[in-house]
Amino acid sequence: MSATWTNEPTGSSVLLDWPWNATSGSGLFNVYQSGSIITDATAPVSPSNVLLQRLAAGDRHGGGQFDFYPNSGGGGVSDIFIAHAFKVLPGFEGLSNSTNKLFFCINNEAKGFVALYGLPNSNKVLYWNNQNSGLLDNSHVAGSWGDTPGTRWFTPNVGNGTISLGVWYKLEFYWKKSSGISSRDGIMRMWLNGVLISNYENLNSGSSNCSQYTLTQTWDGTVGPFANDHVYYHDHLYLSTGGTVTPSPSVPTISSFTPTSGPVGTPITIVGTNFDPSPAGNAITLNGISCQTLGAVPTQLNTAVPNNGTSGQIRVTTSAGQALSGTNFTVTTPDPGGGTGGGTGGGAGTTTYTFADEFSGIQGPRWYYKMADGTAMTYSAGSQLWSGSQLYQGIWQGGCHPGTSSAARLDFITPGAGSLHITGRASDADTGGGDGVTFSIKKNVSNLRSPITIANGDSTGTAYDETTSVVANDYISFEVSAGANNVYDSTILNPVIVYTPQTQPAEVITLTSTNLTLTEFTSGFITLTISPTRATVSVITLVSSSAVAFVPATVTIAANTSSIDVPITAGAAGTATVTATLGTSTTSSTITSTLTPVPPDPEDPPVVTVSPTISAYTDFLTIYRLF
Numbered sequence: 001m002s003a004t005w006t007n008e009p010t011g012s013s014v015l016l017d018w019p020w021n022a023t024s025g026s027g028l029f030n031v032y033q034s035g036s037i038i039t040d041a042t043a044p045v046s047p048s049n050v051l052l053q054r055l056a057a058g059d060r061h062g063g064g065q066f067d068f069y070p071n072s073g074g075g076g077v078s079d080i081f082i083a084h085a086f087k088v089l090p091g092f093e094g095l096s097n098s099t100n101k102l103f104f105c106i107n108n109e110a111k112g113f114v115a116l117y118g119l120p121n122s123n124k125v126l127y128w129n130n131q132n133s134g135l136l137d138n139s140h141v142a143g144s145w146g147d148t149p150g151t152r153w154f155t156p157n158v159g160n161g162t163i164s165l166g167v168w169y170k171l172e173f174y175w176k177k178s179s180g181i182s183s184r185d186g187i188m189r190m191w192l193n194g195v196l197i198s199n200y201e202n203l204n205s206g207s208s209n210c211s212q213y214t215l216t217q218t219w220d221g222t223v224g225p226f227a228n229d230h231v232y233y234h235d236h237l238y239l240s241t242g243g244t245v246t247p248s249p250s251v252p253t254i255s256s257f258t259p260t261s262g263p264v265g266t267p268i269t270i271v272g273t274n275f276d277p278s279p280a281g282n283a284i285t286l287n288g289i290s291c292q293t294l295g296a297v298p299t300q301l302n303t304a305v306p307n308n309g310t311s312g313q314i315r316v317t318t319s320a321g322q323a324l325s326g327t328n329f330t331v332t333t334p335d336p337g338g339g340t341g342g343g344t345g346g347g348a349g350t351t352t353y354t355f356a357d358e359f360s361g362i363q364g365p366r367w368y369y370k371m372a373d374g375t376a377m378t379y380s381a382g383s384q385l386w387s388g389s390q391l392y393q394g395i396w397q398g399g400c401h402p403g404t405s406s407a408a409r410l411d412f413i414t415p416g417a418g419s420l421h422i423t424g425r426a427s428d429a430d431t432g433g434g435d436g437v438t439f440s441i442k443k444n445v446s447n448l449r450s451p452i453t454i455a456n457g458d459s460t461g462t463a464y465d466e467t468t469s470v471v472a473n474d475y476i477s478f479e480v481s482a483g484a485n486n487v488y489d490s491t492i493l494n495p496v497i498v499y500t501p502q503t504q505p506a507e508v509i510t511l512t513s514t515n516l517t518l519t520e521f522t523s524g525f526i527t528l529t530i531s532p533t534r535a536t537v538s539v540i541t542l543v544s545s546s547a548v549a550f551v552p553a554t555v556t557i558a559a560n561t562s563s564i565d566v567p568i569t570a571g572a573a574g575t576a577t578v579t580a581t582l583g584t585s586t587t588s589s590t591i592t593s594t595l596t597p598v599p600p601d602p603e604d605p606p607v608v609t610v611s612p613t614i615s616a617y618t619d620f621l622t623i624y625r626l627f
């Protein structure tokens with residue numbers, strides 16, 4: 001793996017490592033002998049030479065074209081990693097069709113490209129377009145929109161792909177073909193400055209190899225007029241292939257959850273893969289409503305129905321991507337009487353942890369088997385015993401034995417903020433002799449109650465019953481120490497801990513969105529605003545009432561962010577309503593598509609406003625002409 005390009009698949013073979021000290025060479029062709037090498041000391045990868053690529057004000061075509069044919073004698077490559085350090089200079093407006101191409105990754109079925117998508121003088125976001133004339137069907141892919149089958153746009157579905165002007169970026173891109181012409185196992189990933197922003201692993205990418213990389217701003221598409229030069233600096237270009245894609249898949253999956261229904265406060269266990277082992281690394285929503293992550297291991301998450309919870313799908317978002325449950329969790333009206341849930345330690349939302357039942361040969365996720373200084377004990381499956389380093393020091397199901405000078409220590413890690421109710425009884429389990437033990441219960445090192453002295457022969461022992469407020473990852477330690485000697489010091493250890501999550505404040509969300517009027521077959525944005533902002537990402541579902549307006553299926557408002565620009569593409573003239581929904585909150589926009597103005601006098605220079613789809617089709621014809 002390259003030290004500069006940290007997301008390059010391991011074991012890749014370098015195809016091109018080009019610092020832009022020249023505009024061509026090593027198989028890189030400067031098709032129109034355009035561009036120039038200048039210096040920029042701030043270039044991040046291979047200063048200070050950079051390629052200056054310019055699309056001059058008023059140009060309708062051009063901007064230069066630089067081609068590379070990977071494994072040109074051997075039929076291309078089945079996967080390609082493209083790393084690229086670039087900067088877009090201030091003054092850049094963007095083209096009227098929103099499609100500011102950066103580079104192409106091409107195979108026989110598609111002429112795909114990465115674009116800085118966005119209307120002139122508004123935010124530009126790194127999108128992928130799998131430009132093709134219907135050979136590929138990606139209509140199943142959430143986070144994409146466009147033709148079925150055919151060309152679609154793929155939005156950043158993991159992170160923020162917004163580009164600022166005048167700032168250097170390190171973009172990493174990975175593409176892998178599908179195993180068959182209609183297979184859905186192609187991959188497209190993008191990282192911006194090392195952070196994953198797009199991760200699609202279920203693509204119909206076509207079954208032919210990538211045969212061409214092209215750096216160009218327009219590639220023969222006809223673009224509308226713009227007032228300022230569009231200038232890109234390219235510091236470095238790096239292409240490789242054939243590496244092992246790891247970790248793959250890193251995107252979380254949800255295989256099941258239990259229970260499948262319950263009232264507000266009901267604990268939910270989510271089973272799946274690739275969850276973040278840190279609770280804070282998993283954002284959980286139920287029907288779009290944020291839930292607390294109460295516990296996390298890679299294959300299991302614990303949460304509870306929030307106070308304002310409503311029935312719907314469960315979504316888990318990690319740094320690697322999102323998983324959405326295939327079925328709904330149903331929020332029921334609570335049973336006012338005792339009902340079936342009225343047993344001991346009850347109350348909606350509580351979770352009971354019984355050590356004697358949950359003893360296992362694995363450290364965590366709740367119970368940890370330690371020596372007094374916190375060092376982990378070692379498990380023997382044959383004897384089902386955790387052993388410390390000192391003679392007889394150990395913990396087993398329902399009991400423990402101290403070492404000569406180091407206690408046996410059982411830790412319980414708190415799953416989240418709330419309170420713990422801790423009960424049990426400490427007593428002697430071996431009345432054969434010795435001087436007894438001391439039994440302590442501590443919270444984060446400090447005694448939670450005064451230590452219990454258990455004399456040898458005290459098989460009745462002393463009950464404990466403690467309640468304490470906690471935050472996530474507070475730990476409770478049950479420690480048994482030997483006294484003057486550790487003979488006959490086996491001790492009963494049977495704590496039961498009832499965890500009650502902190503009540504979550506009811507969340508009231510207001511969504512608002514703007515209306516938009518567009519000329520038919522052009523694109524624009526509506527602004528979707530959320531109030532108040534939320535500490536977690538908000539995945540908002542979008543629906544258009546008709547083919548007058550095309551919208552992405554979902555958009556994601558980043559944590560602590562108040563709004564997002566939602567791309568809208570107008571279809572044939574008419575009016576559509578776009579509805580945005582998050583949980584029980586909803587808003588609507590009116591999208592008006594108007595007829596294209598009467599064409600100008602044929603003697604005037606043509607003014608062509610091109611939709612992404614028509615542009616895509618034009619490009620598609622062009623590439624087939626080139627072939």
Ligand SMILES: [Ca+2]
Binds near residue numbers: 045047048049050
């Ligand atoms: Ca350079």
Ligand SMILES: [Ca+2]
Binds near residue numbers: 434484485486487489
């Ligand atoms: Ca003793």
Ligand SMILES: [Ca+2]
Binds near residue numbers: 430431436455457490
């Ligand atoms: Ca004893």
